[in-house]
Amino acid sequence: xxxxxxxxxxxxxxxxxxxxxxxxxxxxxxxxxxxxxxxxxxxxxxxxxxxxxxxxxxxxxxxxxxxxxxxxxxxxxxxxxxxxxxxxxxxxxxxxxxxxxxxxxxxxxxxxxxxxxxxxxxxxxxxxxxxxxxxxxxxxxxxxxxxxxxxxxxxxxxxxxxxxxxxxxxxxxxxxxxxxxxxxxxxxxxxxxxxxxxxxxxxxxxxxxxxxxxxxxxxxxxxxxxxxxxxxxxxxxxxxxxxxxxxxxxxxxxxxxxxxxxxxxxxxxxxxxxxxxxxxxxxxxxxxxxxxxxxxxxxxxxxxxxxxxxxxxxxxxxxxxxxxxxxxxxxxxxxxxxxxxxxxxxxxxxxxxxxxxxxxxxxxxxxxxxxxxxxxxxxxxxxxxxxxxxxxxxxxxxxxxxxxxxxxxxxxxxxxxxxxxxxxxxxxxxxxxxxxxxxxxxxxxxxxxxxxxxxxxxxxxxxxxxxxxxxxxxxxxxxxxxxxxxxxxxxxxxxxxxxxxxxxxxxxxxxxxxxxxxxxxxxxxxxxxxxxxxxxxxxxxxxxxxxxxxxxxxxxxxxxxx
Numbered sequence: 001x002x003x004x005x006x007x008x009x010x011x012x013x014x015x016x017x018x019x020x021x022x023x024x025x026x027x028x029x030x031x032x033x034x035x036x037x038x039x040x041x042x043x044x045x046x047x048x049x050x051x052x053x054x055x056x057x058x059x060x061x062x063x064x065x066x067x068x069x070x071x072x073x074x075x076x077x078x079x080x081x082x083x084x085x086x087x088x089x090x091x092x093x094x095x096x097x098x099x100x101x102x103x104x105x106x107x108x109x110x111x112x113x114x115x116x117x118x119x120x121x122x123x124x125x126x127x128x129x130x131x132x133x134x135x136x137x138x139x140x141x142x143x144x145x146x147x148x149x150x151x152x153x154x155x156x157x158x159x160x161x162x163x164x165x166x167x168x169x170x171x172x173x174x175x176x177x178x179x180x181x182x183x184x185x186x187x188x189x190x191x192x193x194x195x196x197x198x199x200x201x202x203x204x205x206x207x208x209x210x211x212x213x214x215x216x217x218x219x220x221x222x223x224x225x226x227x228x229x230x231x232x233x234x235x236x237x238x239x240x241x242x243x244x245x246x247x248x249x250x251x252x253x254x255x256x257x258x259x260x261x262x263x264x265x266x267x268x269x270x271x272x273x274x275x276x277x278x279x280x281x282x283x284x285x286x287x288x289x290x291x292x293x294x295x296x297x298x299x300x301x302x303x304x305x306x307x308x309x310x311x312x313x314x315x316x317x318x319x320x321x322x323x324x325x326x327x328x329x330x331x332x333x334x335x336x337x338x339x340x341x342x343x344x345x346x347x348x349x350x351x352x353x354x355x356x357x358x359x360x361x362x363x364x365x366x367x368x369x370x371x372x373x374x375x376x377x378x379x380x381x382x383x384x385x386x387x388x389x390x391x392x393x394x395x396x397x398x399x400x401x402x403x404x405x406x407x408x409x410x411x412x413x414x415x416x417x418x419x420x421x422x423x424x425x426x427x428x429x430x431x432x433x434x435x436x437x438x439x440x441x442x443x444x445x446x447x448x449x450x451x452x453x454x455x456x457x458x459x460x461x462x463x464x465x466x467x468x469x470x471x472x473x474x475x476x477x478x479x480x481x482x483x484x485x486x487x488x489x490x491x492x493x494x495x496x497x498x499x500x501x502x503x504x505x506x507x508x509x510x511x512x513x514x515x516x517x518x519x520x521x522x523x524x525x526x527x528x529x530x531x532x533x534x535x536x537x538x539x540x541x542x543x544x545x546x547x548x549x550x551x552x553x554x555x556x557x558x559x560x561x562x
Contacts, residue, residue, distance in 0.1 A: 067163040071170055071202045077178065077194035089486045090432045090441075091450045092408030093494070096145040097176050099130070100197040102138050103157055105205050109138030112207040116156040116226045117142050121149055128226055128237040129153065131277055134207075142277075143401065144176070145409030147242065147456050148491035151177045151191070155198060158215075158223050160208045167208060167215050169223075174198055180488055190489035220275045229272075234397075235280060239271040241409070245459035248415050248452045250293050252428045255445045260453060260468055261370050261461040263297040263360055263415050264290035266516065271400075278397035282411075286356050288363040288385030289512055292370030292464045296361045297415040298332050300353035304403040304412075307396040311342040311354055318384035325386075329358035332416035332425040353414065356388050373463045373473075373508045382515035407432035410454050428452060448483070455494045458513040466508045475509035 080097050099117055103110040117130040132140035144153060157170040174196040181192075211219035220233035229235040243266060249255065250262040265286050272281040286299065303309075315323040326340035337349040340358065357363050364385035371377035400406050407430060414429045430452040434442045443451050449469065462474045471477040475497050478490035490496070497509050 067161065067204045069161050069168055069170075069202060069204045071200060071205070073172065073198060073200045075174055075196055075198045077175060077196050080193045080195050089444075089448060089483065090408060091430075091444075091453050091483070092432070092487070093148055093454060093456055093491065094145050094409040095148060095150065095176060095193050096143065096408060097193055097195045098141050098143045099153060099155070099174060099176070099195070100139060100141045101132075101134070101155060101157065102197065102199045103134050103159075103205075104138055104199070104201050106203050109136065110134060110159070110202075110206060111136050111138060113138075113140075114156075114158040114208075114221055114223065115140045115142060116158075116222070117144050118154045118156070118226070119144075119146055119150050119152075120154065121151075122147060122242055123240075126154065126226075127240065128228075129239065131222060131226075131236065131273075131275065133221065146176065148177075149456075151175060156226070157200065158208065159205045160212075161204050162206050163204055167212055168205065170200060170202065170205070172198075190485065190491065192488055222275050234274060235272055236275040237273050239273055241267075241269040243268045243457055244410070245289070245455045245457070245461075246299075246410075246413055246430075246452065247290070247455065247459055247461055248297070248428055250295050250297060250415065250417055250419075250428060250451070252426060252443070252451050253445075255447070255449050255451075257465045258449060258467040258469055259292060259462040259465060259474075261290045261292035261464065261510070262295070263293070263299065264288075264369075264459065264461055264512075265299060265357065266458055269411070274397045276397075278399050280394055280397045282390075282392040284356070284390045285387060286390070287387040288357055288360065289458075289516065290370050290461055290510070291360045291364045291368040292461075296330070296332075296359045296418045298329075298355060298359050299357040299413065299415055300333060300336075300355055301390075302353045302412045302414060303350040303392070303400075303405055305350060305394065305398040305400070305405065306347065307394050307398055308347060309345050309350055309392050309394045311338055311345055311393075312391040313338075313340065313342045313355070314389045315340075316387045316389070318386070323386050325362050326355075326358045329362040330418065331355070331358065332418055333427070334424065353416075354390065354392065356390060356413075357386060359418070362386075369510060369512065370461075370464045371510065373466055375463075377510065379515050382512070384516065404433050408454065413452075415452075430454065457494070458516050459494060460497055460509045460512050463508045463510055473508055475507065 101115045103113050111134055113134045115132045115134065116128060118126040118128050120126055129146060130142035130144040132142040134140045146153070152173045152175045154171065154173050158167070159170070160167050175194055176196070177191040178194050179192075180190050208216075213219065215223050215225075216227070217224055217230045218227070218233040220227070220236060222236040224230045227236050228238050245264060245266050247260040247264040248262050249258060249260050251257075256262075266289050267284060267286040269282060269284040271279045271283075273279055288299075291297075315326055317323040331339055333353055333355075335352050336355060337343070337352070338345060339355040345354065364383060366383040367377065367381050369382055371381070400411075405412055410430070412429065412433055414427050416425050416427045419426050428451045429443050431441050431443050431450045436442050445451075462468050462476070466474045468474045468476055468479055469483070471480060476493060478493040478496050482490045482493040
């Protein structure tokens with residue numbers, strides 16, 4: 001009976017998910033330049049999409065013939081160097097670039113125009129990744145961070161036609177990655193990251209004069225179609241990271257066995273942002289999935305911000321039940337505040353580090369998901385560790401990019417371990433956050449290898465003791481190509497696993513992605529879809545036919561436009 005209930009409700013869940021406010025209708029497939037090389041310019045025609053009824057006060061008196069807005073654009077791209085100033089590579093699997101939009105009309109630069117940058121690759125729906133307003137030169141530069149699968153972003157510029165008073169939107173797309181001009185020794189150049197500059201020349205287009213509540217209910221400068229808080233002028237969007245894995249090697253300052261499985265956590269974050277692109281609230285979910293080391297580790301996040309914050313924290317065990325083992329776990333960060341319970345944090349306490357997961361001897365058990373190559377390890381051996389749910393609400397909204405709070409779109413996570421140097425427990429950070437006295441990244445070894453890495457999705461880490469840099473044994477055949485090319489080649493190296501690298505050799509990758517299971521109703525639905533795929537397909541056909549019949553009947557009662 002349960003199976004047939006699922007088959008009946010799944011199509012309606014799908015229909016509901018497809019009817020989101022920010023749908024594809026708002027972003028026509030137009031080009032703001034396409035794939036251009038550095039210094040090259042390409043011009044495209046544009047179509048302007050109306051967003052709603054205009055404020056009558058904005059309609060020019062005596063206008064009889066609506067004057068259409070016409071737009072043409074030129075886009076240039078500049079290749080972005082992905083190395084650090086000292087030549088090191090940050091091992092980031094995200095792409096961070098500035099997108100510059102310059103708007104001109106027949107009278108010169110257009111100031112105070114709203115610019116919104118979105119991408120649709122990650123979820124299939126427009127995901128706001130940056131917003132800005134043009135300055136007196138008609139220019140707005142918005143820094144965006146996207147996964148390596150995103151090759152272009154969508155751009156929206158909202159204004160008004162002064163002769164008609166109609167609010168209008170200029171939409172298009174611009175590249176953030178392009179094919180590399182160099183083939184390289186491997187025979188593939190991969191892609192290079194580019195920062196586009198889009199110059200939009202328009203006529204009959206200017207900023208919206210004041211607030212038009214039909215398109216901006218809370219008058220915060222962000223149109224309702226892009227505003228996730230249309231009735232709250234202090235907030236405009238939620239930046240969603242999607243799922244990632246952060247993995248640490250813990251033998252700092254030695255590279256150790258470079259298997260990146262000493263402490264591994266699957267996480268996702270959401271950040272509520274203001275119209276000025278500042279962050280008011282951070283929410284995160286973190287699940288411990290590997291402990292391939294003898295040391296114990298605690299996971300924290302350090303925030304160097306000019307304000308205080310309220311922190312809420314809760315924990316669940318691997319079965320989704322409330323977990324109360326945090327307070328009994330040993331702590332390794334001196335001077336920390338609010339461990340396990342949250343509270344009101346000062347600036348100094350936020351910088352010291354908010355505890356996410358306590359000592360790893362308390363948060364993961366069993367085989368700790370770090371078998372040796374050849375060791376029997378199946379789904380029944382996999383242990384889902386403790387999950388932490390953290391909410392950090394700042395007293396004042398902050399610009400997280402103002403100091404070293406973010407590298408590659410991810411926060412300043414670190415582990416503290418139960419091993420001391422000069423009487424102090426060691427701490428290990430990701431590359432990009434700290435430099436030594438000579439300006440060299442402290443958390444890249446002499447060969448440029450990191451002690452921590454963030455990987456999109458659920459990371460199938462190497463088996464215990466297997467160096468990820470050795471494709472013959474680690475199973476990751478393109479990691480070295482990605483590392484040695486400074487991220488140009490094989491950005492999706494983590495998707496290419498040779499589970500059995502050679503004949504008569506065991507798998508050297510732990511299949512975390514296969515064993516990691518979701519909790520809750522959504523997982524049950526997805527599992528049901530896979531199990532009953534034929535029945536679900538049949539039900540979709542039936543529902544589609546019924547909808548088609550209903551729409552035909554409805555439109556059949558309407559006179560056609562002649």
